[in-house]
Amino acid sequence: MAAIEIRNAVKIYQDQQRKRDLLALDTVNLTVEKNDFLCLLGPSGCGKSTLLNMIAGFESVSSGEILVDGKPVTGPGADRGMVFQQPTLMPWLTVWENIAFHLKLRGVHKAARREEAQLYIDMVGLTGFENHYPNELSGGMASRVGIARALLLNPAVILMDEPFAALDAQTRMDMQEELVAIWQKHQGTVVFVTHSVEEALVLGTKIAVMSCRPGRLGELIPLDLPYPRDITEAAFNDRKRHILARFKAEADKARKSAAA
Numbered sequence: 001m002a003a004i005e006i007r008n009a010v011k012i013y014q015d016q017q018r019k020r021d022l023l024a025l026d027t028v029n030l031t032v033e034k035n036d037f038l039c040l041l042g043p044s045g046c047g048k049s050t051l052l053n054m055i056a057g058f059e060s061v062s063s064g065e066i067l068v069d070g071k072p073v074t075g076p077g078a079d080r081g082m083v084f085q086q087p088t089l090m091p092w093l094t095v096w097e098n099i100a101f102h103l104k105l106r107g108v109h110k111a112a113r114r115e116e117a118q119l120y121i122d123m124v125g126l127t128g129f130e131n132h133y134p135n136e137l138s139g140g141m142a143s144r145v146g147i148a149r150a151l152l153l154n155p156a157v158i159l160m161d162e163p164f165a166a167l168d169a170q171t172r173m174d175m176q177e178e179l180v181a182i183w184q185k186h187q188g189t190v191v192f193v194t195h196s197v198e199e200a201l202v203l204g205t206k207i208a209v210m211s212c213r214p215g216r217l218g219e220l221i222p223l224d225l226p227y228p229r230d231i232t233e234a235a236f237n238d239r240k241r242h243i244l245a246r247f248k249a250e251a252d253k254a255r256k257s258a259a260a
């Protein structure tokens, strides 16, 4: 059974300001297989976050349906973990307490929470920072806390909305490499939103290129390059040329429709 199935999903927002409906996603069909690392790539405003939020259950579909592990999505659930661009950590809690916060909500005792958190702290490379507070962390470290917090719930599906967009170039590359290593170790299905062609190529087993608004899904491109990916390799650059051409066509359309 597929991890995620999106069938004829349409999203219409009510644009309160302009008193009209806005068709954000138009008849999206997509199957994400178990253990896929799918990158959703598309120009700004094409509906990537909307699609991710619908899978997460934060947004409803206007029509169509989304199934996760064969069950229709009716709201958020522990089978789906979300990682945002800003990890929104609780400033009064330490790294380990932030990571294990959901366990506290479930009534798990402190010693057990601490032990469980350590597994994920080690996995994301935060060993030694367990008792730091969020204001003592760099952007990359805060991002790791967000990832560890999502992994701790052991969700079947991890949804990531541009989690590295605010990081500097070197930290971003380090985080990409670590994320692939974590995913390979941890297993599970990842849907990762980005508007960086290179990021999608470094990370994904598949790339879905979205068209400009109303968002539609174009080609689903499988990537069979071995990890860790070498961005200077000829095969990498062949794929990059192909995806850039598709992406640029969509971004040009998006700019024209925004200017119209």
Ligand SMILES: Nc1ncnc2c1ncn2[C@@H]1O[C@H](COP(=O)(O)OP(=O)(O)OP(=O)(O)O)[C@@H](O)[C@H]1O
Binding pocket: 013, 014, 015, 022, 024, 042, 043, 044, 045, 046, 047, 048, 049, 050, 051, 195, 213
């Ligand atoms: N709550 C909302 N109400 C009304 N319109 C919305 C709402 N959320 C998003 N939109 C509109 O839906 C479209 C898709 O937005 P979305 O944020 O999903 O795009 P995106 O591809 O993730 O963009 P970006 O890459 O810039 O984050 C945009 O035109 C946006 O203005």
